[in-house]
Amino acid sequence: MIENKKILKIASLARLKISDDSINLLANEFNNILKLIDQIDKLDTSDTLPICHPLENLTSYSKVDTKHVSITDKTHRNYSPDFKDSFFVVPKIVE
């Protein structure tokens, strides 16, 4: 059973704000989902290796890097709210 305080801590790690009027409902849903996923605890997996990908042995993860033209300044300008001298212009956040 996860307490509201813990959920607020997790939300803070995930950079999400939880409103006071939604925390109880969210905590209830959160705990129900944990009950569901806790079922995997029943299984003995001491002799089983974890897999992070279904085709682990078949996939090559790296390639040789080659220089090529990707997205040009012209495209950046067309798709950006503000773009100047090859840079994106963003709001000032440091005084």
Added chain:
Amino acid sequence: MISLNLLREHLNNKKISCVELCIKLINRIENNKNLNAFLDFKPEKVIEEANNIDKQINDGDKKPLLGIPIAHKDIFVTKDYITTAGSKMLENYRSPFDATVVAKLKDAGTITLGKLNCDEFAMGSSNENSFFGPVHNPWDLSRVPGGSSGGSAAAVAANLTPIATASDTGGSIREPASFCGITGIKPTYGSVSRWGMVAFASSLDQAGIMANSSEDAGLVLQNIIGKDNLDGTSIHHPQSNLIQNINREIKGKKIGLIAEFLNEIKNSKTYEIIMSAVKELENLGALIEEVSLPHCSYGIPVYYVLAPAECSSNLSRYDGVKFGFRSKNFSNLEDMIVNSRSEGFGPEPKRRILIGTYVLSQGYYDAYYLKAQKVRNLIKKDFLDLFNNFDCLVGPVVSDEAFSLGEKTNDPISMYKSDLFTIPASLAGLPAMSIPCGFGNKNMPIGLQLIGNYFHENLLLNIAHKYQQITNWHKLSPDGYALSFEDLL
């Protein structure tokens, strides 16, 4: 229902031009806006492209899908259309490039009709999680089309497009295909590039196709499979032609009927329909035997550890800084990030981000994430053991017909359980299909699931095609949405 081969033949013989075809489909899309299947849709752009394609046809161009209309799930980025992924976070997002799937289909000659509604970031089983409102099932407008590729399924079922792209993480192609009575295929994990496909859970996400028949699905799928240097997780597919043997007899093929799936639907109409479809496969000469996937009941718990974990990581890129929604309400950088994420994400992505953050956090990683990765291996091994003796596995896609809009929105667990039969193949990365095989008590479509060994899409398409040659379920359209070639003239 009009087959792609017939459509190509009539386009090549000039019985209809691409412009004429597209005008008819544009009218159908505009007249059926109540389905809410399309998000971005630009008729004038479609006509402009159709004119170009007609010139190519007149010049004798032989591109394999020249003039075939298609619509893309709004999870694939497109230069010419806004890409939202069904989220407020990307409400006005314009991509400077096309996803590889979109680019390959353009190269093959398809013409894009527009972008299709979906659950937010492809998270959902009913399409009710879209920021842009739910899609309605054309078989009964009060029911869901399934999700997350609900717009794709509804658009194909309502004959607004003959083909649609889709994506499947835990069943997002097969479940809506089943609910809407169409054919959907999720190929082997990694066999289609995900460059330009908005990421949800990277060890599971896979692009695929929604169509009116197995033959149509194969015809399009073979144009998007294969290694892509822009996606390091894409792989070479040993079969470049997926339909050359689609007419081959299936006599002697060993098909396993998944006992655990059947036990869940015993004494239901779905059970009767699935068993009747299996009988048809037996009549075609397939050898049917009941088989067991002992760990498949752990699929949902494993999935709801791994998918949220990967989602929490993938969705961390949405911070209001680089692209996407930015809150207007902030006084410092931290506030801007927190408020942008809190206002930009809907309830389901937030729920999954929180679960994912929790299972990956210090002290819980081994108990949840590592444990789930081990159980995933057990599920995969169950499948591989069966494929030593069987060519294909079959069972239901979903335990029931499409449910009513709003029926499960307040109960996430009940919604998650909709994917009980589709998640195991996704965890194992196997190719799987849904083909229509009957109607349930509420007169809604029901799908048969076929699961194959890695890279055996051609066999799945072959078995599905042979079934569709002796049945008519895939030819049926909802009342008021049927379309024949004569209707296009």
